Amino acid sequence: MNELQPVLDGESLITPAAVEADIAALHPSHDGDQLAIATAELGLVLHTARQGFESGRDPVQTMRWTVEALHKTRRKVNPRVWRALIPLAQEHPVAEYFHRDPFTRWSFRKPRGYSGDARLLDFIYQHESVQGDVADALPVGQSLYAYSKYYPSCVAVRERRDLLTRQVDEIADERGQGTEVLTIAAGHLREADNSVALKDGRISRWVALDQDPMSVGSVARDFSGSRVEAIDGSVRGLLTDAYKLGTFDFVYSAGLYDYLTDAVAIRLTKRCMKMLKPGGTLLFANFSPELTDDGYMETFMDWTLLLRSEADMWSIVNASVDRNTVDASVFFGENRNIVYAVIRKRD
Numbered sequence: 479m480n481e482l483q484p485v486l487d488g489e490s491l492i493t494p495a496a497v498e499a500d501i502a503a504l505h506p507s508h509d510g511d512q513l514a515i516a517t518a519e520l521g522l523v524l525h526t527a528r529q530g531f532e533s534g535r536d537p538v539q540t541m542r543w544t545v546e547a548l549h550k551t552r553r554k555v556n557p558r559v560w561r562a563l564i565p566l567a568q569e570h571p572v573a574e575y576f577h578r579d580p581f582t583r584w585s586f587r588k589p590r591g592y593s594g595d596a597r598l599l600d601f602i603y604q605h606e607s608v609q610g611d612v613a614d615a616l617p618v619g620q621s622l623y624a625y626s627k628y629y630p631s632c633v634a635v636r637e638r639r640d641l642l643t644r645q646v647d648e649i650a651d652e653r654g655q656g657t658e659v660l661t662i663a664a665g666h667l668r669e670a671d672n673s674v675a676l677k678d679g680r681i682s683r684w685v686a687l688d689q690d691p692m693s694v695g696s697v698a699r700d701f702s703g704s705r706v707e708a709i710d711g712s713v714r715g716l717l718t719d720a721y722k723l724g725t726f727d728f729v730y731s732a733g734l735y736d737y738l739t740d741a742v743a744i745r746l747t748k749r750c751m752k753m754l755k756p757g758g759t760l761l762f763a764n765f766s767p768e769l770t771d772d773g774y775m776e777t778f779m780d781w782t783l784l785l786r787s788e789a790d791m792w793s794i795v796n797a798s799v800d801r802n803t804v805d806a807s808v809f810f811g812e813n814r815n816i817v818y819a820v821i822r823k824r825d
């Protein structure tokens with residue numbers, strides 16, 4: 479680890495070792511035959527993908543085919559068998575081709591020491607700050623990125639950013655001058671770039687909290703002179719009320735619950751409800767099990783997420799609030815790759 483990397487707070491940041499332990503506890507044994515068959519099937523997928531790249535065929539065709547094949551394998555086998563397959567894919571020579579895609583490479587190498595950092599999200603947002611990396615990639619890498627940035631999961635993340643901008647603006651319309659917003663795990667706060675309410679001064683305070691000092695520095699720089707306050711803080715600090723942030727009209731988090739176990743997600747949701755003013759709104763988002771690039775993400779990107787269904791989101795809501803005091807809803811984004819929970823505290 480280099481000195482710029484954040485200290486992981488133990489309340490989130492799913493690591494491969496943590497997933498391994500959870501899966502081992504849930505599925506104490508697996509059928510050795512299934513592992514042998516799955517290993518052979520995966521070997522064939524990887525071999526075919528390698529041949530595809532080496533044949534000089536359009537690399538995008540190979541990537542599309544591999545993403546689908548890995549998704550099918552992941553769905554078919556016991557989760558513990560799947561975890562055993564992941565290193566086989568990662569160590570296979572074909573990985574080198576996929577890592578020519580700058581987006582896949584950044585995810586796999588984790589230069590900030592953990593999965594799903596804000597710069598990775600900038601590859602999804604096609605933000606100008608990553609254009610240098612894209613320009614420096616080999617032509618095959620550029621072609622792969624031109625495809626990978628349109629994975630359904632990436633389309634859903636861009637929709638999520640825009641949905642958040644709209645939510646902030648609508649809440650500021652409703653609540654008026656002096657609206658206060660808290661973003662937990664803000665990353666680079668890209669959703670604020672297009673917020674009309676921020677530009678026209680209806681937001682009096684927009685706290686952007688993240689555990690990665692580099693992301694906090696980026697927000698402080700990009701939004702200096704605005705009502706955005708970048709705070710270096712963690713879920714753990716929020717749970718113990720270490721920052722004394724007060725209350726807000728809107729509290730939300732995107733790209734965080736995917737790393738939180740149910741127990742921590744419920745504790746955080748309860749804490750967030752305490753930080754809402756009467757009539758305030760909490761929103762949290764999570765990737766759904768309808769993701770189709772899950773197998774590719776977990777292997778060649780080494781990016782593991784906790785996927786949640788509508789029912790899983792309702793379980794968190796129901797365990798966190800008294801339903802007589804709130805209005806709650808759970809809904810999918812357009813391509814159902816991301817699911818949202820919204821809880822409004824009654825006045």
Ligand SMILES: C[S@@+](CC[C@H](N)C(=O)[O-])C[C@H]1O[C@@H](n2cnc3c(N)ncnc32)[C@H](O)[C@@H]1O
Pocket residue numbers: 487489490491594595596599662663664665666667668687688689690693711712713714731732733734737
């Ligand atoms: C996938 S990014 C999402 C960034 C942003 N919300 C977005 O949607 O573009 C996840 C962010 O969560 C932050 N994060 C992860 N665990 C955290 C924790 N325990 N406390 C605070 N921030 C955390 C990371 O530093 C990273 O910036």
